[in-house]
Amino acid sequence: MKTLFNRVFDGSDEMFAKAEEEVNKIVAEVGRDAPLTLPSTAYFCACIYAYIGKKVTTTGELQDALADVKAMMLREPRTNSIFQSGVGTAIAAEMIEACKYVKTQTPYEGTHYHGHFTDAEVRELGVPLVTGDIPGFVVMIGPAPSTEEAVETIKGYQSRGIFVFLIGGIIEQAVEAGLSMSFPVRVVPVGEEIWSVGHVISLVVRAAMIFGAIQPGDVEGFHKYTFDRINAFVNAYKPVNDITVACGAGAIKLGFPVITNDHDDMWAVPKSLIIYDNTKDWIDTSIEARGIKLKITKIDIPVSFSSAFEGEIIRKGDMQVEIDGSRKDCFELVTTKDASEVEDHKIVVEGPEIDEIPVGSKISMSYTVEVAGKNMQPDFEPVFERKIHSFLNCVEGLMHTGQRDMIRVRISKADFEAGFKFRHIGEVLYAKIKSEFDTVVDKCQVRIVVGDEPNAALRKHANEVFDKRDERLKSMTDESVPVFYSCIMCQAFSPSHVCIVTPERLGLCGAVSWLDAKATNELNPNGPCQPIFKEGCTDERLGRYDSVNAAIADATHGAVENVTLYSLLEDPMTSCGCFECICGIEPMSMGVIVVNREFKGMTPVGMTFGELASCTGGGVQTPGYMGHGRHFISSKKFISAEGGLERIVWMPKELKDDVADRLNKTAKEMYGIDNFTDMIADETITTDGEELLNWLTEKGHPVLGLEPLM
Ligand code: SF4
Ligand code: ZN
Numbered sequence: 001m002k003t004l005f006n007r008v009f010d011g012s013d014e015m016f017a018k019a020e021e022e023v024n025k026i027v028a029e030v031g032r033d034a035p036l037t038l039p040s041t042a043y044f045c046a047c048i049y050a051y052i053g054k055k056v057t058t059t060g061e062l063q064d065a066l067a068d069v070k071a072m073m074l075r076e077p078r079t080n081s082i083f084q085s086g087v088g089t090a091i092a093a094e095m096i097e098a099c100k101y102v103k104t105q106t107p108y109e110g111t112h113y114h115g116h117f118t119d120a121e122v123r124e125l126g127v128p129l130v131t132g133d134i135p136g137f138v139v140m141i142g143p144a145p146s147t148e149e150a151v152e153t154i155k156g157y158q159s160r161g162i163f164v165f166l167i168g169g170i171i172e173q174a175v176e177a178g179l180s181m182s183f184p185v186r187v188v189p190v191g192e193e194i195w196s197v198g199h200v201i202s203l204v205v206r207a208a209m210i211f212g213a214i215q216p217g218d219v220e221g222f223h224k225y226t227f228d229r230i231n232a233f234v235n236a237y238k239p240v241n242d243i244t245v246a247c248g249a250g251a252i253k254l255g256f257p258v259i260t261n262d263h264d265d266m267w268a269v270p271k272s273l274i275i276y277d278n279t280k281d282w283i284d285t286s287i288e289a290r291g292i293k294l295k296i297t298k299i300d301i302p303v304s305f306s307s308a309f310e311g312e313i314i315r316k317g318d319m320q321v322e323i324d325g326s327r328k329d330c331f332e333l334v335t336t337k338d339a340s341e342v343e344d345h346k347i348v349v350e351g352p353e354i355d356e357i358p359v360g361s362k363i364s365m366s367y368t369v370e371v372a373g374k375n376m377q378p379d380f381e382p383v384f385e386r387k388i389h390s391f392l393n394c395v396e397g398l399m400h401t402g403q404r405d406m407i408r409v410r411i412s413k414a415d416f417e418a419g420f421k422f423r424h425i426g427e428v429l430y431a432k433i434k435s436e437f438d439t440v441v442d443k444c445q446v447r448i449v450v451g452d453e454p455n456a457a458l459r460k461h462a463n464e465v466f467d468k469r470d471e472r473l474k475s476m477t478d479e480s481v482p483v484f485y486s487c488i489m490c491q492a493f494s495p496s497h498v499c500i501v502t503p504e505r506l507g508l509c510g511a512v513s514w515l516d517a518k519a520t521n522e523l524n525p526n527g528p529c530q531p532i533f534k535e536g537c538t539d540e541r542l543g544r545y546d547s548v549n550a551a552i553a554d555a556t557h558g559a560v561e562n563v564t565l566y567s568l569l570e571d572p573m574t575s576c577g578c579f580e581c582i583c584g585i586e587p588m589s590m591g592v593i594v595v596n597r598e599f600k601g602m603t604p605v606g607m608t609f610g611e612l613a614s615c616t617g618g619g620v621q622t623p624g625y626m627g628h629g630r631h632f633i634s635s636k637k638f639i640s641a642e643g644g645l646e647r648i649v650w651m652p653k654e655l656k657d658d659v660a661d662r663l664n665k666t667a668k669e670m671y672g673i674d675n676f677t678d679m680i681a682d683e684t685i686t687t688d689g690e691e692l693l694n695w696l697t698e699k700g701h702p703v704l705g706l707e708p709l710m
Pocket of ligand 2: 126127130490509576577578579
């Protein structure tokens with residue numbers, strides 16, 4: 001019988017030996033100078049970078065790091081040593097995986113396995129983590145006792161919003177059962193072999209660097225961050241070999257409990273290593289062990305409801321019916337009524353139900369949510385309405401895109417077979433509006449209308465409502481309101497970050513407008529959004545206010561003391577990690593480029609989105625780089641201190657097309673320029689700084705007439 005200590009040491013020796021073998025093999029093959037890059041990351045081999053502080057960029061540097069890892073693995077019978085060895089094991093795992101990326105950037109192509117996570121994927125987790133839509137992460141290792149149980153447990157986690165990483169035999173089981181797996185649906189088959197766990201740890205340490213601004217080499221900082229802020233845990237099915245035990249020790253050091261049903265030479269450690277035979281109860285056991293609180297709304301529908309399904313895609317061939325706002329009269333609307341006009345939980349469907357409609361039809365539908373409440377305000381209507389997208393998307397087998405009268409909803413055949421009816425759309429809207437906005441909604445009813453004729457008339461009325469709202473929104477400027485709002489929602493992961501949200505500058509995640517912040521504050525006065533009265537304006541051009549600075553200093557506990565609302569260079573607003581876009585200076589033209597998170601290519605400043613993004617974040621102020629929301633691009637206040645929109649010289653095409661209408665309108669209003677976006681370059685024009693300058697000169701871009709930035 002071996003002690004648990006020895007199992008960890010043997011396991012980490014085994015992992016290290018494998019790493020040494022693989023690294024030496026690749027060096028023998030390609031030499032020490034071969035470049036080593038993992039795809040779309042600015043953090044090198046992130047585990048090595050985080051724990052050892054070294055930037056590995058070549059096979060030779062990877063080979064040199066072997067000695068650093070070896071030094072962590074001290075075979076001493078002390079608790080600290082076993083944890084150290086565990087962390088060393090995780091780094092060795094990353095090294096083994098990194099070797100696969102030397103000769104190709106896509107070693108897992110054509111397999112079920114995901115392998116390396118990009119920085120963009122890490123950043124995508126920001127908002128759902130903050131809102132609690134992803135309450136935690138599970139790493140499931142090894143085959144479950146049966147395929148049925150594997151699927152049941154995975155889906156059990158998924159339906160609770162828990163992000164699932166699969167390693168080893170359980171992937172085959174999931175594939176065999178035809179389970180749909182991908183990053184957007186939050187079930188990721190990471191890799192077949194245990195060392196693929198290196199990718200998961202890489203994601204975790206990057207979250208700490210991106211959101212928490214933990215510095216490379218600050219080992220204790222990483223441990224504290226993961227322990228306090230990343231709700232992860234491990235489920236390891238028996239038989240658990242030594243190498244997995246060593247990985248488990250690493251997980252425990254990071255603060256992630258391990259749950260297993262293997263008794264062989266295994267000792268339970270309270271709260272950390274839990275031996276539990278009934279694998280069918282692991283979900284509850286695990287969630288309790290990590291102290292995870294779940295956000296649950298009971299909804300009376302025949303299919304699952306979880307934020308994990310927001311990323312689901314329903315293909316044409318899989319759809320039963322489609323509510324198609326691009327060809328038919330469709331809309332969604334939230335409207336306030338008098339209490340006497342609303343019967344709580346009344347859901348009516350006027351027109352045919354789903355089973356009376358031929359399969360594959362494109363139909364016209366509207367759903368109107370009528371709410372009443374003493375504290376309800378019409379300003380909340382658009383706030384609730386924009387949440388409908390995420391509410392309906394959480395239904396398994398249903399896909400929702402768009403908003404207002406440009407919606408498209410696909411209901412899958414699988415949902416139809418499970419008994420899903422149009423009425424259930426009403427059930428979802430009712431349950432979510434009532435639970436999320438309970439402080440202002442006393443009563444809620446939903447009216448669903450199906451059919452071309454009635455909706456043509458109804459849509460006209462809805463459009464009048466939308467137009468009126470837009471008018472009101474347009475009249476709201478930073479000058480016209482007495483308060484701004486702070487948002488500290490992201491402090492769960494970026495402890496020194498605060499967004500200041502104004503009518504003309506939404507939060508950098510793109511999800512919190514001034515109206516949203518106002519509603520959040522009124523719904524929950526002690527919550528994450530607090531009013532900041534506009535007082536003590538010391539510089540109008542920069543947007544510098546004493547009251548804003550005081551609020552920032554208070555909310556960051558002194559970490560940040562001065563921010564401006566409109567400048568990129570002087571005390572710019574901080575960024576967490578979940579910004580939709582980043583802007584940065586383009587030195588040749590003295591303009592700025594704006595890059596969105598989805599863009600994977602190169603930019604004229606020689607950096608990708610990920611590399612630009614790594615220049616800021618974690619609540620740190622970095623003059624010259626700033627994260628912001630997509631909508632901010634067409635704001636009159638966009639870096640207005642530096643000349644505003646006229647500075648924009650380059651954007652990825654998709655982003656440019658997306659914001660073109662609004663941006664062109666603002667540019668026309670402010671500078672009298674027609675079709676401004678025609679003067680902004682994109683990747684189809686050039687990604688070279690010099691070429692860009694020539695092109696801008698040719699186009700007569702206004703930036704060339706502005707004062708130099710620095
Ligand atoms: Fe985070 Fe800012 Fe968005 Fe609030 S507004 S959720 S702090 S990014
Ligand atoms: Zn954030």
